[in-house]
Amino acid sequence: MAINTEYLGMPLSVNDLDIENIEYFRYCAEHNFHLQACAKCNLLRYPPTTACPWCTCLESRWVPVEAKGTVHSYGEVHHAIQQAFKDHVPYMILLVDLDTQNGEPSEHEALRVAGNLTTLDGRLAPPEMVRRVGIGTRVRMVFTDVDEGLALPQWTIDEEAEQPESPWRYPQE
Amino acid sequence: MTTGSGIDASSPKHLRDKYAIAGVGETTYTRGSGRSTRALGTWAVRNAMRDAGMQPGDIDGMLSYSGNDSTFAPFIAGDLGIRLNFYMDVHGGGSSTEALVGIAMGVIEAGLCEVVAIYRAMNGYSEVRIGGTGARSAPPVAGDQLHSRAYGWQAAGQMFSHTFMRHMYDYGTTPEQVAMVKVAHSQHASNNPKALYPKRVTVEDVVSSRFIVKPLHLLDCCVESDNATAIIVTRAERARDCPHTPALIQSVAGRVSKPRSDMHYQHGPISTVAGYYAKDILWPNAGVDPEDIDVTGSYDAFTFTALLQLEDYGFCKKGEGGEYVSGGTILLGGKRPNNTSGGHLCEGYTHGMSMVIENVRQLRGETDDFCPIGPDGKRRHTYDYSEGGCRQVKDAELTANLGWAIPGTGSAMVMRKG
Numbered sequence: 127m128a129i130n131t132e133y134l135g136m137p138l139s140v141n142d143l144d145i146e147n148i149e150y151f152r153y154c155a156e157h158n159f160h161l162q163a164c165a166k167c168n169l170l171r172y173p174p175t176t177a178c179p180w181c182t183c184l185e186s187r188w189v190p191v192e193a194k195g196t197v198h199s200y201g202e203v204h205h206a207i208q209q210a211f212k213d214h215v216p217y218m219i220l221l222v223d224l225d226t227q228n229g230e231p232s233e234h235e236a237l238r239v240a241g242n243l244t245t246l247d248g249r250l251a252p253p254e255m256v257r258r259v260g261i262g263t264r265v266r267m268v269f270t271d272v273d274e275g276l277a278l279p280q281w282t283i284d285e286e287a288e289q290p291e292s293p294w295r296y297p298q299e
Numbered sequence: 300m301t302t303g304s305g306i307d308a309s310s311p312k313h314l315r316d317k318y319a320i321a322g323v324g325e326t327t328y329t330r331g332s333g334r335s336t337r338a339l340g341t342w343a344v345r346n347a348m349r350d351a352g353m354q355p356g357d358i359d360g361m362l363s364y365s366g367n368d369s370t371f372a373p374f375i376a377g378d379l380g381i382r383l384n385f386y387m388d389v390h391g392g393g394s395s396t397e398a399l400v401g402i403a404m405g406v407i408e409a410g411l412c413e414v415v416a417i418y419r420a421m422n423g424y425s426e427v428r429i430g431g432t433g434a435r436s437a438p439p440v441a442g443d444q445l446h447s448r449a450y451g452w453q454a455a456g457q458m459f460s461h462t463f464m465r466h467m468y469d470y471g472t473t474p475e476q477v478a479m480v481k482v483a484h485s486q487h488a489s490n491n492p493k494a495l496y497p498k499r500v501t502v503e504d505v506v507s508s509r510f511i512v513k514p515l516h517l518l519d520c521c522v523e524s525d526n527a528t529a530i531i532v533t534r535a536e537r538a539r540d541c542p543h544t545p546a547l548i549q550s551v552a553g554r555v556s557k558p559r560s561d562m563h564y565q566h567g568p569i570s571t572v573a574g575y576y577a578k579d580i581l582w583p584n585a586g587v588d589p590e591d592i593d594v595t596g597s598y599d600a601f602t603f604t605a606l607l608q609l610e611d612y613g614f615c616k617k618g619e620g621g622e623y624v625s626g627g628t629i630l631l632g633g634k635r636p637n638n639t640s641g642g643h644l645c646e647g648y649t650h651g652m653s654m655v656i657e658n659v660r661q662l663r664g665e666t667d668d669f670c671p672i673g674p675d676g677k678r679r680h681t682y683d684y685s686e687g688g689c690r691q692v693k694d695a696e697l698t699a700n701l702g703w704a705i706p707g708t709g710s711a712m713v714m715r716k717g
Contacts, residue, residue, distance in 0.1 A: 221564055
């Protein structure tokens with residue numbers, strides 16, 4: 127079933143032919159992160175695709191994936207261009223290396239999953255939380271519930287994990 | 300014959316020296332053109348045609364690129380009385396100019412047509428803003444875009460920030476080094492009567508300007524402008540009959556991409572950009588290497604993009620881009636100036652074509668700066684690069700254009716003075 131909804135006043139839609147994305151977000155709506163695993167080579171992939179980027183196999187199965195990882199890089203937006211985000215600056219766009227399959231199938235590859243830095247309940251993080259996060263921060267996935275069949279995967283600081291002494295942040299605050 | 304780095308340049312390959320840019324033209328650069336993209340495109344193609352000494356009947360091919368924010372070739376051709384034997388309007392922004400030059404060479408070689416006009420017409424400020432504000436940010440976020448735009452990850456600076464930030468982390472690149480790209484290009488723009496932003500700025504001006512998206516300050520970002528640009532591609536022998544010295548095309552790399560072009564960040568190192576792959580096409584096909592190049596046109600949608608490309612195409616060692624752009628090399632009067640027009644940071648935004656036009660003029664020895672014009676109509680270049688002066692590079696023989704689409708995709712072209 128197609129998704130037609132709104133998030134922060136921004137219209138979001140996934141059409142009913144886009145079965146990979148529908149499936150991906152359905153698992154997210156259950157707060158149960160899943161990725162496609164190739165039926166042939168077993169490699170996980172992100173974001174959802176039709177074929178396996180490593181072996182072209184068209185068959186895949188959805189498998190649960192532990193959604194913990196390390197911030198690989200980030201952007202910190204101080205001037206939002208989308209109306210939806212104007213009231214939430216600064217907001218962080220994180221690129222997170224999942225622990226799962228990191229460095230596979232080649233040294234510099236990883237499942238780099240995008241998301242905003244949010245609080246536990248999936249709200250965009252306040253400025254004091256933004257200032258704590260940088261490259262190297264350990265994070266875990268949380269979800270922003272949007273509608274039936276759709277939650278957005280997001281990232282929050284993993285307070286139980288061992289954190290780097292000071293994560294790498296851009297030199298100017 | 301081999302070059303310094305051992306590249307075999309003994310036999311011309313891939314049409315090296317067989318094709319040329321014979322004409323260039325543009326509209327004025329404005330913020331608020333008050334004209335349609337059809338009018339702008341027509342104006343620019345007409346200027347390029349006249350620059351090449353051609354009549355409408357001489358041009359029979361046309362290529363354009365846009366993000367559905369332009370007017371397509373049949374209308375521009377119609378306005379100018381050009382009957383086309385070939386045309387194509389393709390989707391794309393930065394990295395398109397060089398790639399389309401390659402396509403133009405291919406279709407002429409294949410006998411589809413003889414002379415191709417390539418243009419980019421855009422109201423990038425007043426109609427469809429390149430930054431994505433206004434009308435562009437309004438449409439529903441659909442399908443695959445949920446993995447980016449739903450996170451406020453949409454504008455070019457936002458999309459590229461992870462590459463830039465990781466480069467600083469991996470190599471210790473500093474904000475002050477990066478700011479020198481803007482400083483250099485602003486100095487160049489101060490000698491360009493066409494430039495929208497001709498004021499010289501300092502490193503302090505850049506790093507104290509407000510943040511847009513870290514690591515980009517306002518002055519790390521290019522301008523949005525309304526304008527059209529055009530070039531004429533034809534066979535070298537035809538170009539020799541034209542009024543100006545031809546810019547002979549040595550090699551083209553077209554939209555070369557990193558793996559996983561659907562989301563290139565999956566494949567690291569993410570601080571490496573597409574030029575890492577494109578260089579292996581560009582330099583061997585041209586039969587030269589970076590040391591031979593006199594002038595570069597490295598795409599400056601942002602200060603960082605110019606730096607990253609110069610580094611990955613091999614103008615310096617990997618990781619030393621910060622030193623390369625801040626050590627004086629890229630300044631007019633330096634060893635290898637970059638974007639002598641002021642580029643997208645200062646002259647105006649054209650999705651790359653203006654930097655090709657600038658290098659064509661450099662190779663002709665005919666940059667349009669503030670130097671006096673002699674009785675023969677040609678400028679008497681002073682090579683005094685102080686503000687309001689010259690921007691012609693002395694004895695420019697070889698240029699390289701490095702076009703950028705995204706960190707994961709780029710195009711490039713080497714040209715030689717004919």
